Amino acid sequence: MNGGRIGSSFRDPSGFLFTSGGTLYRQVQPVYAAHYDHLRASGLYDALVAQSMLVRHDEADLELAPQPGAFKVLRPERVPTVSLPYEWCFGQLRAAALLTLRIQQLAIGHGMVLKDASAFNVQFRGAAPVFVDTLSFELLEEGKPWVAYRQFCQHFLAPLALQSLVDIRLRDLTRIYLDGVPLDLASQLLPRRTWVRPWAALHIHLHARSIARFASTSSDTGAAADRRRATATSSRQVSRTGLTGLVAHLLDAVSALDWTPGGTEWADYEVSHGYDQTGHSAKHEIVSRYLQQTHPGLVFDLGANTGEYSRLARSTGATVVAIDGDPSAVERGYRRLAADNETGILPLWIDLANPSPAQGWAHSEWASLEARGPADLVLALALVHHLAIGNNVPLPHVAAFLARLGRRVVVEWVPKEDPQVKRLLRSREDVFTDYNEAGFAAAIQQAFRIDERTPVGSTGRVLYLLSALTGR
Amino acid sequence: MTILIRFLIALCLAGVLTPAPVLAYIDPVAGSVMLQVLIAGALGALFAFKQAGAAVRMTISRIWRRLTG
Numbered sequence: 364m365n366g367g368r369i370g371s372s373f374r375d376p377s378g379f380l381f382t383s384g385g386t387l388y389r390q391v392q393p394v395y396a397a398h399y400d401h402l403r404a405s406g407l408y409d410a411l412v413a414q415s416m417l418v419r420h421d422e423a424d425l426e427l428a429p430q431p432g433a434f435k436v437l438r439p440e441r442v443p444t445v446s447l448p449y450e451w452c453f454g455q456l457r458a459a460a461l462l463t464l465r466i467q468q469l470a471i472g473h474g475m476v477l478k479d480a481s482a483f484n485v486q487f488r489g490a491a492p493v494f495v496d497t498l499s500f501e502l503l504e505e506g507k508p509w510v511a512y513r514q515f516c517q518h519f520l521a522p523l524a525l526q527s528l529v530d531i532r533l534r535d536l537t538r539i540y541l542d543g544v545p546l547d548l549a550s551q552l553l554p555r556r557t558w559v560r561p562w563a564a565l566h567i568h569l570h571a572r573s574i575a576r577f578a579s580t581s582s583d584t585g586a587a588a589d590r591r592r593a594t595a596t597s598s599r600q601v602s603r604t605g606l607t608g609l610v611a612h613l614l615d616a617v618s619a620l621d622w623t624p625g626g627t628e629w630a631d632y633e634v635s636h637g638y639d640q641t642g643h644s645a646k647h648e649i650v651s652r653y654l655q656q657t658h659p660g661l662v663f664d665l666g667a668n669t670g671e672y673s674r675l676a677r678s679t680g681a682t683v684v685a686i687d688g689d690p691s692a693v694e695r696g697y698r699r700l701a702a703d704n705e706t707g708i709l710p711l712w713i714d715l716a717n718p719s720p721a722q723g724w725a726h727s728e729w730a731s732l733e734a735r736g737p738a739d740l741v742l743a744l745a746l747v748h749h750l751a752i753g754n755n756v757p758l759p760h761v762a763a764f765l766a767r768l769g770r771r772v773v774v775e776w777v778p779k780e781d782p783q784v785k786r787l788l789r790s791r792e793d794v795f796t797d798y799n800e801a802g803f804a805a806a807i808q809q810a811f812r813i814d815e816r817t818p819v820g821s822t823g824r825v826l827y828l829l830s831a832l833t834g835r
Numbered sequence: 836m837t838i839l840i841r842f843l844i845a846l847c848l849a850g851v852l853t854p855a856p857v858l859a860y861i862d863p864v865a866g867s868v869m870l871q872v873l874i875a876g877a878l879g880a881l882f883a884f885k886q887a888g889a890a891v892r893m894t895i896s897r898i899w900r901r902l903t904g
Contacts, residue, residue: 609879
């Protein structure tokens with residue numbers, strides 16, 4: 364982003380994000396003045412920042428405002444790398460949901476509420492979730508229902524329930540439905556037995572039916588339908604205790620949802636990668652040396668598994684995005700990082716054969732994975748055979764993609780004789796005639812300069828340190 | 836279930852609820868607001884009951900510690 368308004372920041376009339384000279388700012392509009400003043404004066408902002416629940420901001424010069432009439436210009440603290448809810452593992456979405464509800468609880472105690480409850484309002488500093496939308500708070504009006512109740516259920520409760528109780532892969536519904544999983548769809552997909560769980564019956568099944576009931580009257584023009592809609596949308600009926608009870612009930616529901624990562628094919632890779640101890644140590648040593656040579660600030664670890672090499676990169680001072688397509692591996696990695704309070708490694712569950720595209724309105728709301736790079740260094744260890752053989756991606760295409768993601772790349776060549784490649788070829792015809800090291804070297808030289816080539820002991824594998832020919 | 840929802844809606848229409856504007860930039864969706872209005876009272880009571888229970892347990896535990904400590 365060279366400057367100007369951030370693509371996703373246009374829905375809320377309270378303000379918007381923009382960049383100037385590489386710094387992120389937020390213009391606050393006069394309509395939000397009373398809410399902002401209360402956020403600061405009530406102590407809510409200080410309480411949230413003190414507990415690392417909300418990003419800190421400074422007030423900047425009003426002259427920086429790109430639109431006239433600004434009430435304030437804020438300079439929020441940036442998170443190292445932006446991640447999107449459809450890239451999070453189960454544990455990350457759950458942590459983001461709990462954060463949102465705890466913020467809502469704290470806000471109610473300070474006479475405010477969240478006026479939206481979008482999962483996109485949460486980012487991660489490593490394994491720790493943090494709320495990034497300072498303008499989400501509004502003054503609590505006694506009796507007013509929580510406007511963001513449906514949004515919370517669609518963005519958090521429904522996808523968590525579907526992943527936990529049906530299939531973890533239903534996470535990908537959140538990539539299609541950017542305003543959360545429609546509750547009627549979630550209700551249909553959840554098992555019938557969930558009707559006996561009060562949280563599911565109330566917040567998903569009955570919720571979906573209530574929405575459908577009123578939507579079905581939206582085309583009515585009769586006085587009865589008008590009365591029904593007017594009553595529903597303009598009622599002062601939820602007391603502060605009721606609001607607190609609703610949030611507490613949602614908190615209990617989210618806390619009770621869990622998912623146990625199973626022993627999928629690659630989740631146990633760290634203990635079954637086919638290396639003997641000598642080969643493993645040799646690889647560790649070479650990657651460590653390459654890291655020392657390159658001193659990267661930002662590392663994309665592609666095919667990170669549970670993050671062994673992400674931790675190695677982190678130990679050199681880099682900020683790491685650890686990407687893997689296996690939900691169990693990412694979940695295990697995330698839980699380990701969360702237990703260690705790690706703030707420099709961000710695990711993401713992304714299928715590299717289908718990485719996150721530019722999404723949302725005009726393709727400009729949410730950036731593609733590539734647009735969030737390039738990283739100073741990409742680690743592509745034990746990855747190429749998955750793309751080239753597992754997904755039939757030609758080697759030159761793999762090389763070109765890696766060159767778009769990082770300025771420098773450490774890539775591991777895994778030959779056909781390797782047990783992991785044999786495993787991929789076990790049940791299929793070997794049509795990969797160009798899959799040999801000469802073919803690989805020719806492919807990578809279309810996009811990179813080869814800085815170093817180091818065989819990994821006697822394993823037959825080779826590590827390359829590369830520099831992209833056309834950097835961004 | 837439909838009967839239950841109809842009953843609850845009828846309850847609202849009967850004037851149990853007092854109208855007031857809901858202002859927000861996202862659509863709260865009529866059916867969602869209606870459900871929330873209907874369940875919040877019960878959930879609030881449940882919450883208050885749990886809080887009271889926790890307070891009683893804490894008091895008993897404090898007294899017990901004092902007596903045995």
